[in-house]
Amino acid sequence: MIARPKHQRLVLVVLALLSVLGAVLLAMWGLKDRAAYFYTPADVVAGKAVAGKAVRLGGMVERGSVKRDRDGVTTRFMVEDGEARVLVSYRGILPDLFREGSGVVAEGKLAPDQTFVADNILAKHDERYMPPELGNQAAEHKVGQTLKR
Amino acid sequence: MIPEAGLSAIWLAAALSLLGLFLSIAHVRGKLEADRPVRALAMVQGLLCLIAFAMLVIVFARTDLSVALVAENSHSAKPLIYKIAGAWGNHEGSMLLWVTVLGVSGAALAIFSRQLPSRTLVAALGAQAALALGFHAFLLFASNPFARLDPAPLEGRGLNPLLQDPGLAFHPPTLYLGYVGLSVAFSLAVGAMLAGDVDRQLARAMRPWVLGAWIFLTLGITAGSYWAYYELGWGGWWFWDPVENASLMPWLAATALLHSVAVLAARNALKAWTMMLAVIAFSMSMVGTFLVRSGILTSVHAFAVDPTRGAFILGLLGIYVTAAFVLFAVRAGSLREGAPFELVSREAGIVVNNLLLTVILGIVFIGTLYPLMAEALSGEKLSVGAPYFDSVAGPLAILLGILLAFGPLLSWRQEKRPIFRKLALPALCAATALVIAFLAMPQASILSRLGLALAAGLIPAAILPLTGRNPLRTPLATWGMVIAHLGAAVSVAGMAADSAFTTEKLTAVRLGETVDVGPWLVRFENVSPVAGPNWTALEAELRASRGGGVHVLRPQSRFFTDPPTETNEAAIQTVLGGQLYTVLGQADQEGRWQLRLWWKPMVTLIWLGGMLVGLGGLLALIGHSMRVWRRRRAASL
Numbered sequence: 001m002i003a004r005p006k007h008q009r010l011v012l013v014v015l016a017l018l019s020v021l022g023a024v025l026l027a028m029w030g031l032k033d034r035a036a037y038f039y040t041p042a043d044v045v046a047g048k049a050v051a052g053k054a055v056r057l058g059g060m061v062e063r064g065s066v067k068r069d070r071d072g073v074t075t076r077f078m079v080e081d082g083e084a085r086v087l088v089s090y091r092g093i094l095p096d097l098f099r100e101g102s103g104v105v106a107e108g109k110l111a112p113d114q115t116f117v118a119d120n121i122l123a124k125h126d127e128r129y130m131p132p133e134l135g136n137q138a139a140e141h142k143v144g145q146t147l148k149r
Numbered sequence: 150m151i152p153e154a155g156l157s158a159i160w161l162a163a164a165l166s167l168l169g170l171f172l173s174i175a176h177v178r179g180k181l182e183a184d185r186p187v188r189a190l191a192m193v194q195g196l197l198c199l200i201a202f203a204m205l206v207i208v209f210a211r212t213d214l215s216v217a218l219v220a221e222n223s224h225s226a227k228p229l230i231y232k233i234a235g236a237w238g239n240h241e242g243s244m245l246l247w248v249t250v251l252g253v254s255g256a257a258l259a260i261f262s263r264q265l266p267s268r269t270l271v272a273a274l275g276a277q278a279a280l281a282l283g284f285h286a287f288l289l290f291a292s293n294p295f296a297r298l299d300p301a302p303l304e305g306r307g308l309n310p311l312l313q314d315p316g317l318a319f320h321p322p323t324l325y326l327g328y329v330g331l332s333v334a335f336s337l338a339v340g341a342m343l344a345g346d347v348d349r350q351l352a353r354a355m356r357p358w359v360l361g362a363w364i365f366l367t368l369g370i371t372a373g374s375y376w377a378y379y380e381l382g383w384g385g386w387w388f389w390d391p392v393e394n395a396s397l398m399p400w401l402a403a404t405a406l407l408h409s410v411a412v413l414a415a416r417n418a419l420k421a422w423t424m425m426l427a428v429i430a431f432s433m434s435m436v437g438t439f440l441v442r443s444g445i446l447t448s449v450h451a452f453a454v455d456p457t458r459g460a461f462i463l464g465l466l467g468i469y470v471t472a473a474f475v476l477f478a479v480r481a482g483s484l485r486e487g488a489p490f491e492l493v494s495r496e497a498g499i500v501v502n503n504l505l506l507t508v509i510l511g512i513v514f515i516g517t518l519y520p521l522m523a524e525a526l527s528g529e530k531l532s533v534g535a536p537y538f539d540s541v542a543g544p545l546a547i548l549l550g551i552l553l554a555f556g557p558l559l560s561w562r563q564e565k566r567p568i569f570r571k572l573a574l575p576a577l578c579a580a581t582a583l584v585i586a587f588l589a590m591p592q593a594s595i596l597s598r599l600g601l602a603l604a605a606g607l608i609p610a611a612i613l614p615l616t617g618r619n620p621l622r623t624p625l626a627t628w629g630m631v632i633a634h635l636g637a638a639v640s641v642a643g644m645a646a647d648s649a650f651t652t653e654k655l656t657a658v659r660l661g662e663t664v665d666v667g668p669w670l671v672r673f674e675n676v677s678p679v680a681g682p683n684w685t686a687l688e689a690e691l692r693a694s695r696g697g698g699v700h701v702l703r704p705q706s707r708f709f710t711d712p713p714t715e716t717n718e719a720a721i722q723t724v725l726g727g728q729l730y731t732v733l734g735q736a737d738q739e740g741r742w743q744l745r746l747w748w749k750p751m752v753t754l755i756w757l758g759g760m761l762v763g764l765g766g767l768l769a770l771i772g773h774s775m776r777v778w779r780r781r782r783a784a785s786l
Binding site: 008009012015016019020022023024026027028029030031034035036037038054056068071072073091092093094096097120 | 500512534541714734
C-alpha cells in the first residue's frame with residue numbers, strides 16, 4: 001500500500017484522534033465498576049454500600065472495641081462516625097499508627113452479614129501523612145463534631 | 150546572611166530570565182541580533198539557580214533554625230546525610246530543586262546545542278526562560294524556601310521518618326532531573342515551531358535531552374518502586390498511588406517521544422507528531438508536579454496543604470500548555486511533509502508503539518484525575534486503584550510487548566524480507582510458556598500468565614537485532630536499544646512471576662517456633678531492643694533455611710522520637726531465585742508475635758530490568774553523542 005504524503009498525514013491525524021478517543025472510552029468503561037467509593041459507617045448502615053463490591057470505609061476506631069482472634073492475626077474492631085458503627089474484620093498486621101479512638105480507612109468489601117472484610121487498613125499518620133479521606137474532608141469533620149457533642 | 154544570598158540569587162535569576170525572554174522575542178522577530186546575550190543570560194541564570202540551591206543545602210547542613218523551612222523539617226540530632234537530603238525533602242526545597250534543574254538545563258542547552266540554527270536555538274532559550282520565569286515567580290511569591298523565623302525555635306520538628314532512608318535521599322533529585330530535563334524537549338519543540346525548522350538536525354539536538362531525561366525517569370521510578378517495596382512493608386512494588394502515577398505519566402510520554410524522535414532523526418518523518426509528543430511529555434511533568442506539590446493529594450509526598458500554591462502551579466500549567474498547544478495548532482499545518490513510509494516498516498511499528506503508549510498514558514491520566522474530578526463535581530469520594538489500572542492498561546501493555554518482539558527487526562521505509570522466520574524461536578518459547586502457564590497454574594491471574602508467556606518470548610526476541618552482526622562493529626546505540634528492550638522483558642518477567650508465584654504466610658508465633666513459607670523454614674529465635682541515632686526499635690531474629698545454609702533476618706518495629714512515629718522495617722534476604730521478605734507485627738498477651746512472610750521468586754528481576762533499561766538508554770546516549778562529536782570533528786577538519 002503506497003500512501004501519498006498528504007494521505008499519510010491524514011491517516012496519522014485520524015489514528016491519533018482515534019487513540020485518544022479509545023483511551024477515553026476504555027477508561028470510562030473501566031471506571032464504571034472499578035472505582036472504589038468511600039463510605040462512612042452511617043452510609044453503610046443506610047445500605048449505600050453494595051455487598052461484595054470493593055469500597056473504602058472511613059471513620060474512628062471505637063474505643064475498647066479492638067479484639068484479636070485466637071489465630072493471633074485477625075483483628076476485629078468497630079468503626080464509628082458518631083451516628084452508626086460497622087464491624088470490621090482484618091487479617092494482617094495493623095499499621096503502626098492504628099489506635100483506638102483515632103481515624104482509620106479500611107479498604108475491602110462488605111460481607112453479606114454486614115461485616116466489613118478489609119484487605120488493607122490505612123491509619124492516620126502524623127499531620128503530614130494521612131489517607132486523603134481523613135485529611136481535609138467532611139468525614140473526619142463530621143466525626144469530630146459528633147464526638148464533641 | 151546565607152539565606153538572604155540564596156533569595157537574592159532567585160530574584161536575580163528571575164530578572165535575567167525576564168530579560169532573556171524579551172531579547173529572544175526581539176531576536177526571533179528579527180529586530181536585533183541577540184544570539185550571544187541570550188545564551189550568556191541562560192548560562193548565568195543557571196549558575197544563579199545553582200548558587201541558590203547550594204545556599205539552601207548549607208542552611209540545612211548547619212541546621213540554621215532561624216529559617217522557617219529548617220525549623221519545620223529538620224532537627225539537630227539527625228545524621229548529616231538526612232540533614233542535607235532534608236533540603237529537598239519538603240515542599241519549598243523540592244520546588245527550588247525543580248527550578249534549579251530547569252535553570253541548569255537552560256544553561257546546558259545554551260552551551261551544547263550550538264549546531265542548531267540561531268533562530269531555533271534562541272527561540273528555544275526564550276521558551277526555557279519563560280518557563281523559568283513562571284516557576285521563579287512561584288518560588289518568590291508562593292513558596293519562599295528562605296523565609297526567616299523570628300524568634301528562632303530551640304529545636305526543629307524533624308523529618309518524616311519514612312523519608313529518612315538513603316535510597317529516598319537521592320530519589321527526588323533523580324526524578325527531577327528526568328521531569329525537568331523534558332523541559333528542554335518542550336522548549337526545543339516550541340522554538341522549532343516558532344522558527345519553522347522541524348527537521349533531522351532538530352531531532353538530533355533533541356534526542357540526547359530526551360534520552361537523558363528518560364534515563365533519569367526510568368532509574369527514578371525503579372528506585373522509587375524498590376523504596377515503596379521495602380519501606381512500606383506491604384510486599385508490593387507498585388500501588389498505583391497518584392504520586393507514583395505522576396512519575397509514570399511523563400515516563401510513558403517520554404518513551405513514546407524517544408521512539409518518534411529517532412524516526413525524525415533517521416528518516417525525517419513524523420514531524421508534527423514528534424513536536425506534539427515533546428509538548429505532551431513536559432506537560433505531563435508539570436501535571437505530575439501539580440499533583441504532587443499542590444497538596445491536592447494528601448500522601449507521604451505531599452507536604453503542605455496551601456490552596457494558593459495549587460492554584461499558582463495550575464495557573465502556570467494552564468498558561469504553558471495552552472500556549473504550546475495553540476502554537477502547535479497554528480504551526481503544525483505549515484510544517485513540511487515528512488518522508489513517506491509503508492504500512493509494514495519500522496516507522497509504522499513506531500507509530501503503533503506511540504499509539505499504544507499514548508492510550509496507556511490516557512488511561513493512567515484519566516484514572517489518576519478521576520477521583521479529583523468526581524469530588525470536585527459531585528462531591529463523591531472514591532479512589533481508583535489496581536483493579537482499574539491492571540485490567541484496563543495491562544492488556545495494552547501486553548500488546549506493546551508483542552510489538553516489541555518484532556518492531557526492532559523491521560527495516561526503515563519498507564519491509565521486504567521475511568522477518569517472521571527469525572521469530573520462530575521466540576514464538577516457540579512464548580507458546581510453550583503459555584501452555585504451561587494455563588495448564589499448570591490455574592490459580593494465577595490471566596494477566597500474570599500472559600505476562601510470563603510474553604517474557605519467555607520477549608527475552609530471546611529482544612536479542613534478535615544482534616544476530617548476523619559482528620558484535621564489535623555493532624553501533625553502541627543498537628546495543629543500547631537491545632539492552633533496554635531486554636530490560637523491559639526482564640522486568641515483565643519479574644512482575645508476572647511476582648504475581649503468579651508469590652507465597653505468603655501470616656501467622657502469630659512464640660519464640661522458638663518455626664514457620665514455613667514456600668521452600669523456606671523460618672525459625673523465630675528472639676526479640677530484642679536496639680537503638681539507632683534517632684530511633685529505638687524492637688528487633689526480631691529470624692533464621693531462615695531451605696536445605697543448605699542459614700540466613701539471619703532482622704525485621705524491626707521502629708519508634709522515632711522527632712516527630713514521634715512508628716515504622717515497620719521489613720527485613721529482606723535476596724538469594725538466587727528470589728527474595729524472602731519478612732515483617733514483624735505486634736505481640737499479644739499470650740507472648741505471640743505476628744509475623745508476615747513472603748517468598749517472592751524472581752521478584753528482583755523487576756528492578757534489575759529497570760536498571761537494564763536505564764543502562765540501555767545510557768549506551769544509546771553515549772553512542773549518539775560520539776557520532777555527533779565525530780561528525781562535528783569531521784566537519785571542522
